[in-house]
Amino acid sequence: MNEGFIAIGWPGIGDLYSCSRSCIYEKVSALYISDYGDPFCRDSSNTILKFKDKMLIGEIILVVPFSDDSLEIAIGIIDSSYFFDARYDETITADTGYNGFSHRRKVIWLEKRFPRSLLPEAVKKAFSEKTIHPLPLEGYNRLVELLESRGHKLNERWEMSQHRKDLIETSMKTVLETMQQQTPDLADTFDKIAQESFEIFQESETVHFDLLSSKLSSVAADIEEAHLIPTVLNAVCQKLCISMAIDKWEGEQGFCEVAKKSMTYWLECLEENSGTIFFTSAWDEIDFIAHCKQQFDAYAKKHDIVVILVSANGFLITYIGE
Numbered sequence: 001m002n003e004g005f006i007a008i009g010w011p012g013i014g015d016l017y018s019c020s021r022s023c024i025y026e027k028v029s030a031l032y033i034s035d036y037g038d039p040f041c042r043d044s045s046n047t048i049l050k051f052k053d054k055m056l057i058g059e060i061i062l063v064v065p066f067s068d069d070s071l072e073i074a075i076g077i078i079d080s081s082y083f084f085d086a087r088y089d090e091t092i093t094a095d096t097g098y099n100g101f102s103h104r105r106k107v108i109w110l111e112k113r114f115p116r117s118l119l120p121e122a123v124k125k126a127f128s129e130k131t132i133h134p135l136p137l138e139g140y141n142r143l144v145e146l147l148e149s150r151g152h153k154l155n156e157r158w159e160m161s162q163h164r165k166d167l168i169e170t171s172m173k174t175v176l177e178t179m180q181q182q183t184p185d186l187a188d189t190f191d192k193i194a195q196e197s198f199e200i201f202q203e204s205e206t207v208h209f210d211l212l213s214s215k216l217s218s219v220a221a222d223i224e225e226a227h228l229i230p231t232v233l234n235a236v237c238q239k240l241c242i243s244m245a246i247d248k249w250e251g252e253q254g255f256c257e258v259a260k261k262s263m264t265y266w267l268e269c270l271e272e273n274s275g276t277i278f279f280t281s282a283w284d285e286i287d288f289i290a291h292c293k294q295q296f297d298a299y300a301k302k303h304d305i306v307v308i309l310v311s312a313n314g315f316l317i318t319y320i321g322e
Contacts, residue, residue, distance in 0.1 A: 005106050009103075010044060012089060017215070024052075047131055059078045072114060074113070076111075077154075078106075082104070082105060085102050110147060119143070125139075171313060171316060172191075172194045175317055186306060189223060190277060190308070193220060197216055197219060212246055213253075227265065229261050230244070240273070241269075242276070244279045255288075278305070278307040278319075280308070293319075300322065303321070
């Protein structure tokens with residue numbers, strides 16, 4: 001709860017970002033049908049689909065965070081679409097408390113310990129069903145009135161998102177126009193990735209980088225003749241390289257480490273590769289000049305390279321080869 005997300009289990013079935021209902025059922029069945037049977041797998045698939053697709057950003061969510069008979073609940077606002085955290089897709093010996101809960105949605109908590117006794121009667125009744133289900137309209141309206149009476153302004157986030165929409169669209173247009181002039185062969189790829197990822201930026205006032213990383217990887221994986229770093233290693237050389245460092249500058253998945261992997265790939269695929277788009281969430285101009293710029297400049301003499309910083313305001317070019 002302190003990290004601002006909700007999660008469900010079913011470990012081992014992998015990332016469901018692009019999965020349909022039938023795809024989810026196949027993944028659940030492959031792992032669980034022998035132990036739990038087909039009815040369990042079908043019910044589980046429906047629950048997972050609701051969590052993944054039916055819960056909408058901006059909707060109120062009520063959660064029982066402690067135990068089913070707890071006298072307290074948590075109330076929040078859904079703040080992201082579905083994302084997958086592979087670190088918790090299986091149960092391991094050193095249990096962190098999150099193991100097995102890899103399917104997630106970001107949440108902004110309004111009330112973390114709210115007494116059930118204060119809930120409207122129509123909302124109390126909803127807790128008799130121990131699964132994901134929508135509140136009846138009457139219960140939802142009474143809940144909104146209750147939260148607003150406690151000082152929660154539930155309409156502010158949409159107004160802020162409208163302002164963010166203008167900022168992000170402007171940043172996308174500026175980057176695209178620059179790339180069309182200086183790296184035209186990479187412009188269409190950026191446009192596709194940016195358009196597909198646009199919803200992530202609108203979802204909250206800050207950027208959820210784990211969610212963004214999952215989205216970027218999913219979109220990039222569908223681009224033909226593209227090599228993804230660090231997602232795909234030791235694969236065949238491709239015309240396009242898409243590098244993603246959605247982490248701190250010095251982190252394991254940060255710019256420094258991903259840049260090293262990218263430069264190794266450039267040397268191995270000197271003839272096949274013609275361009276690289278590099279997405280990063282951290283930028284250190286001084287460190288880049290000291291440790292990377294010389295190699296980037298050398299490679300950019302015959303190859304297109306553009307580094308794009310991802311921030312709460314959208315996209316910004318920090319390096320483009322000339």
